Amino acid sequence: MTSTYETLRNRLQGAFDALETGADPVLRTSDRGDYQANGVMALAKRLQRAPREVAQEILAVAQLDDVADVEIAGPGFLNLTLRSTFLDEQLRALALDSRLGVVKATRPKRVILDYSAPNVAKEMHVGHLRSTVIGDALARMNRFAGNDVIARNHVGDWGTPFGMLIEHLLDLGEDQAAAALSIGDLDGFYKEARVKFDADDAFKDRSRARVVALQSGDEETLRLWHILVNQSIAYFSEVYTKLDVTLTPNDVVGESAYDSMLEGVVHDLDALGLLVESEGALCVFPPGFQNREGEPLPLIVRKSDDGFGYAASDLAALRDRVSTLHGDELLYVVGAPQAQHLEMVFAVARLAHWLPDTVRCEQVVFGNVLGPDHKMFKSRGGETVKLVRLVDEAIERAFVILDDRGTELDGDPKFHLAEQIARAAIKYADLSTERQHDYVFDLDRMIAFEGDTGPYLQYAHARLRSIFRRLGEVWQPGDTHFALGSKAERELALGLVALPEAFASSLASLQPHRLCTYLFDVAQRFTSFYDACPVLSAEGALRDERLALCDLTARTLQLGLAVLGIDAPERM
RNA sequence: GCGGCUGUAGCUCAGCGGAUUAGAGCAUCGGUCUACGGAACCGAGGGUCGGGGGUUCGAAUCCCUCCAGCCGCACCA
Numbered sequence: 001m002t003s004t005y006e007t008l009r010n011r012l013q014g015a016f017d018a019l020e021t022g023a024d025p026v027l028r029t030s031d032r033g034d035y036q037a038n039g040v041m042a043l044a045k046r047l048q049r050a051p052r053e054v055a056q057e058i059l060a061v062a063q064l065d066d067v068a069d070v071e072i073a074g075p076g077f078l079n080l081t082l083r084s085t086f087l088d089e090q091l092r093a094l095a096l097d098s099r100l101g102v103v104k105a106t107r108p109k110r111v112i113l114d115y116s117a118p119n120v121a122k123e124m125h126v127g128h129l130r131s132t133v134i135g136d137a138l139a140r141m142n143r144f145a146g147n148d149v150i151a152r153n154h155v156g157d158w159g160t161p162f163g164m165l166i167e168h169l170l171d172l173g174e175d176q177a178a179a180a181l182s183i184g185d186l187d188g189f190y191k192e193a194r195v196k197f198d199a200d201d202a203f204k205d206r207s208r209a210r211v212v213a214l215q216s217g218d219e220e221t222l223r224l225w226h227i228l229v230n231q232s233i234a235y236f237s238e239v240y241t242k243l244d245v246t247l248t249p250n251d252v253v254g255e256s257a258y259d260s261m262l263e264g265v266v267h268d269l270d271a272l273g274l275l276v277e278s279e280g281a282l283c284v285f286p287p288g289f290q291n292r293e294g295e296p297l298p299l300i301v302r303k304s305d306d307g308f309g310y311a312a313s314d315l316a317a318l319r320d321r322v323s324t325l326h327g328d329e330l331l332y333v334v335g336a337p338q339a340q341h342l343e344m345v346f347a348v349a350r351l352a353h354w355l356p357d358t359v360r361c362e363q364v365v366f367g368n369v370l371g372p373d374h375k376m377f378k379s380r381g382g383e384t385v386k387l388v389r390l391v392d393e394a395i396e397r398a399f400v401i402l403d404d405r406g407t408e409l410d411g412d413p414k415f416h417l418a419e420q421i422a423r424a425a426i427k428y429a430d431l432s433t434e435r436q437h438d439y440v441f442d443l444d445r446m447i448a449f450e451g452d453t454g455p456y457l458q459y460a461h462a463r464l465r466s467i468f469r470r471l472g473e474v475w476q477p478g479d480t481h482f483a484l485g486s487k488a489e490r491e492l493a494l495g496l497v498a499l500p501e502a503f504a505s506s507l508a509s510l511q512p513h514r515l516c517t518y519l520f521d522v523a524q525r526f527t528s529f530y531d532a533c534p535v536l537s538a539e540g541a542l543r544d545e546r547l548a549l550c551d552l553t554a555r556t557l558q559l560g561l562a563v564l565g566i567d568a569p570e571r572m
Numbered sequence: 573g574c575g576g577c578u579g580u581a582g583c584u585c586a587g588c589g590g591a592u593u594a595g596a597g598c599a600u601c602g603g604u605c606u607a608c609g610g611a612a613c614c615g616a617g618g619g620u621c622g623g624g625g626g627u628u629c630g631a632a633u634c635c636c637u638c639c640a641g642c643c644g645c646a647c648c649a
Contacts, residue, residue: 038589075591117649156649160648278646289645290575299646303646309646310648311647336643337644340645367577367578437577445583448611451596467609471608509588528613571609
């Protein structure tokens with residue numbers, strides 16, 4: 001089906017093209033009429049004619065009479081008010097479409113989505129929250145759009161710290177170390193190793209020797225290393241389950257996976273004449289980057305000790321994603337502090353012609369999670385906050401709220417619901433703010449059932465489902481018309497037909513918060529409608545017509561939340 | 573110093589290629605109601621959109637500049 005927005009835009013575009021190609025109409029929702037078309041003035045300027053006259057001509061060509069009532073306003077805006085017959089047609093088509101008007105990509109893109117990226121043998125903390133939640137929402141949105149998503153969890157599983165970690169593992173004994181890691185005491189493990197490394201010279205020497213053994217592929221060392229990696233991945237998976245994030249161990253392709261490609265990166269950059277030796281390190285100097293002194297800034301591909309840094313593995317990964325995985329889009333959901341590093345990696349990849357212009361490659365930047373003091377979110381002791389603890393705390397709050405409300409649920413169902421609410425609270429709070437902004441982590445606000453929160457949206461959905469439970473029979477959209485007689489009904493209907501653009505714009509801009517804003521708007525329109533318009537007690541056809549609105553609203557909220565990674569429980 | 577991001581109501585945030593009185597949530601105040609789930613609805617007050625210039629008939633939005641905050645600026649990722 002063609003969405004309401006597309007129908008209007010296509011007709012206007014046709015009229016614009018008939019007058020002159022190269023000018024586009026811009027359509028947006030408006031409170032003057034349902035939609036307002038912009039772009040007539042720009043077109044008139046090109047044609048050097050009076051805007052209102054051009055507007056008249058566009059209307060004559062566009063033939064919008066069957067879909068909307070049009071008023072030419074001001075210096076040439078077109079205010080479009082949808083005809084009820086057209087709106088009803090659109091709604092009925094949506095009701096029969098399981099995708100609710102969101103079209104599936106005709107030419108699916110392969111999207112390589114790099115997100116989460118915790119470090120082996122280190123705790124997942126708030127710093128990983130945004131990458132994980134935003135990345136997962138983008139993965140789900142892309143999958144729903146029909147794209148082929150390859151998730152890449154680029155875990156930190158290689159490098160110098162692993163010498164000390166393996167030695168510490170040996171000191172503890174393999175079984176005990178594995179046990180400590182499996183219960184999620186990763187921070188404790190890492191810190192103990194660190195303390196010994198700093199205090200004990202013998203330990204330090206062993207650690208260094210161990211790094212060498214690891215990198216030269218010593219079998220026993222690799223076996224020990226695998227214990228660390230596997231235990232950590234198992235633990236990460238638990239965290240992902242707790243957050244309802246779709247990443248699996250199959251998506252883990254850590255730094256170590258690229259180790260064998262690093263020599264090739266150096267070799268090929270050298271062959272291209274891009275490599276420069278500087279202070280003992282092998283570097284590429286991409287144009288446009290400067291250091292503190294205003295001198296060219298290098299991307300260090302190989303360090304002066306002949307080791308490789310993350311620049312090399314990032315280059316290898318990028319190359320792999322283009323040439324082996326054939327990605328059409330490479331997205332890196334990585335925090336702002338790494339912006340310059342990634343820009344340099346991208347720049348070098350372009351210099352080396354590893355990154356064709358046809359491949360969209362960008363960092364999905366996000367801001368920090370702040371504490372109540374508006375500084376980086378830390379625990380009272382100044383330590384980072386474990387991600388699991390954050391979720392657990394939210395679950396506890398949800399429990400208390402459920403009890404206060406006198407829930408009938410108990411046992412597992414109650415716990416499951418508390419989890420769903422807690423996840424919704426945390427994820428929605430994160431996703432609903434514009435990515436690049438920092439936001440203040442305030443559990444009380446996030447989990448409140450009033451206002452612009454995940455639980456509020458879940459509640460609106462649960463109320464809708466409750467209507468159909470009371471109805472007592474299975475409701476089918478069938479050929480039912482939609483109730484559009486009152487203002488509240490019409491407003492809700494206009495919200496419902498807008499899902500396709502909200503989704504498309506959210507995905508195209510990689511801004512999940514646009515979809516959040518849309519869903520909240522729909523939920524508000526629904527509650528206003530629900531207050532003003534009795535549904536089950538309505539007479540005759542009106543009852544079915546209102547049920548049709550309710551059904552579509554419930555499905556819109558459910559679908560919208562689902563593609564963000566948020567559950568919509570049947571009851572709360 | 574250079575680069576990036578940010579600055580909108582008391583607080584938390586929207587405002588998507590410029591368009592009519594700048595929106596929402598929370599909080600405050602006032603209404604609605606035997607309530608299809610009140611975890612609701614309706615309304616009010618509250619903003620010189622960080623300051624100043626510029627482009628424009630028209631700027632929160634585009635350009636310049638200044639101020640403030642955060643982040644990054646060669647071998648840890």
